[in-house]
Amino acid sequence: MSALGDLLAFQRETEALGQVMGRLGWDQETMMPRGAALQRGEEMAALEGVLHARRTDPRVGEWLEHATPGTEAEAAQLRLIAHSYTRACRVPGDLAAEIARVTSVSQGKWAAARKADDLAGFLPVLGQVIDLRRAEAAALADGGDAYDALLDGYEPGITGAEIAALFDRMRPGLVDLRAALRDAPPAPVLTGHFPRAGQLALAQEVAEVFGYDLTRGRIDEAVHPFSSGSFNDVRITTRIDEAEPLGCIYSTIHEVGHAGYEQNIAQDFGLSVLGQGVSMGVHESQSRIYENQLGRSPAFCHWLFGRMRDHFGPLSVNSPEEFARAVNRVAAGYIRTEADEVHYNLHIMLRFDLERALIGGDLALGDLEAAWNDRFAADFGIAVDRPANGVLQDVHWPVGLFGYFPTYSLGNVYAGCLHGALRDARPGLDQDLAKGDLAPALGWLRDNLQTHGGLRTPRATVEHATGAPVQEAALLGYLEAKYRALYGI
Structure with a gap:
């Protein structure tokens, strides 16, 4: 040879x-x-x-x-x-x-x-x-730079300084939008008892609606939902709280976004360096656009409202519009994985700054909890009540994934760019989503991004799909339009 x-x-x-x-x-x-x-x-x-x-x-x-x-x-x-x-x-x-x-x-x-x-x-x-x-x-x-060296393992081609500058540009718009929403009438809350069996059945149904091929995957439960594998064996997990079904549904959709990326990579690339997501930021763009721009859209919530009633009977919210507001409710909370779209990136910014300081030697381990709690109180306006809701909540640092956290926000930025291009390409997207028909949107993502795997660099992968430079403005504009409409401000 x-x-x-x-x-x-x-x-x-x-x-x-x-x-x-x-x-x-x-x-x-x-x-x-x-x-x-x-x-x-x-x-x-x-x-x-x-x-x-x-x-x-x-x-x-x-x-x-x-x-x-x-x-x-x-x-x-x-x-x-x-x-x-x-x-x-x-x-x-x-x-x-x-x-x-x-x-x-x-x-x-x-x-x-x-x-x-x-x-x-x-x-x-x-x-x-x-x-x-x-x-x-x-x-x-x-x-x-030591932190840049770790970051390169998850998002090649970007530095900690570039991410810090990106976050500095994003923070004012997020803080201003959060302040405007805080003064608006609160969104309704979905309450009730939602049995485990019903949640698992609906999670599987939603996973298949979002294109997850269960002949090449499976759904299990875990403390911290995740996706694992590539090529023809891609598995996901979810978690269940019988008082809060949205966590199960949307963690499932999120992980299906990761799994769908892997399952849709060209078969010729299987078991090669091209046969996997090109970076964690691009990977996250798929999970976030599945979960948020598609799954939390008011249009898709119209379909999901009907399926929720079919599985669980009458709900504490009485219309698809109320359900969409409950799904997209904005409220400061401790847990990153449960955060709304407005607060989510603030969670990431906190972790990015702390882990960068830890690796750089600017933050001592014994001061980590106090640093976390002080920053959280400043950013979210509430005091951390216990470690499980604070510095112990994520698995990333315990398993050594330093440099991983900022890729979540990069994924949000990439998803904002992709969503704008998708809507330009599919003007009837909302009508499709309202019927629970994800095929047109998923087909566009598959053909323009997912099938190419690691063929291009991360940024080039997104720019090839959208035909435009990567900019945070698309994400910020999407958040402004969506949440001001939902809250009527």
């Missing part, structure tokens, strides 16, 4: 092993018995060692040097493999394995600490994770 053929065959096996690693993580959060946590940590460390050895194999460097691409897809694969190879070679194998072991164990300890509100007992474990990620960041940065 040629150097290119040898490299791509080797990479396919590496990608397959990476999927096995992901399946271990899925199992850990859904079905693994609690007593298996330490053993799972050893298993994850062992497999990470195998993967790291493959990712740093000297033959990869030799193949890259001699490989000649013949197509755009081959050139993109060489670019992505070279990027991954450079990063992997900078991280010692024993450090990569230790990170896998410690973060696997940390995840279980975080879940217990969150349930018990035991931040003090968890801080030593979190300190280990931070120290390991700092060591990794120093190796990756090679003299550059």
Whole structure:
């Protein structure tokens, strides 16, 4: 075989092993018995060692040097493999394995600490994770900015300084809109009892309406909903509260957005570096446009209102219009995953600033809770009542995902751009959504973005789909128009 053929065959096996690693993580959060946590940590460390050895194999460097691409897809694969190879070679194998072991164990300890509100007992474990990620960041940065080095693993081509500038531009508009809505009459609240079986049945129905192929996926429950896998095995999770069904429905739609992206990538790209979402920001753009611009649109709420009544009987809201206002109710709250669209990015800005300071050494671990609580009170106007509603609420830091949080807001910005282009292309979108017909919208997203996988860089992926530069103005304009209309201001 040629150097290119040898490299791509080797990479396919590496990608397959990476999927096995992901399946271990899925199992850990859904079905693994609690007593298996330490053993799972050893298993994850062992497999990470195998993967790291493959990712740093000297033959990869030799193949890259001699490989000649013949197509755009081959050139993109060489670019992505070279990027991954450079990063992997900078991280010692024993450090990569230790990170896998410690973060696997940390995840279980975080879940217990969150349930018990035991931040003090968890801080030593979190300190280990931070120290390991700092060591990794120093190796990756090679003299550059440590936080940028971690961010590059989730959103290549952007820096922490660029994100900080973006957030500075977004914050005033979000704060002004929040203030205007706070003075408006409050939206109704959906109340009642919504049995678990009914929620699961409706979640599956909605997942299929949003294009989720259950022959290549499944829906399970988890403490923190997530999507896992790629190609032809893409699994999602949701969570259920019998007093609050919207959390189940919209976490399902959100994760279906991630899963739909993976399932719709061209089959020719499967088990290659192109056969997965190009970045976490672009991935998040799919989950957010599914959940918010489509799923929370007043038009789709008209259809969902009928299905809610079919599953649960009469509701505490009496019309599709009231239901849409309840679905899009704006209120300051503790939990990021339950935040409305107006507050959501403020949650991300808080986490971005704190994690950047933690990695940079500007914030001591012992000061993290106070820093979180002070910032939260300033941004949201309410005091954090317990760690589970504050610094312990997210799984990201316990499992070492420093640099991940800002990609959520990047995803919102990308989704705003995509939504504008989608409406230009599909002028009858609201009529489709009101009938529960997502096919035209999903087809546009599939053809213009999802099928291309990792073919282009993150920003180029969005700009290719929309035909315009990425700008936050589209998101801010969408939020202004939607919420001022819903609240009549």
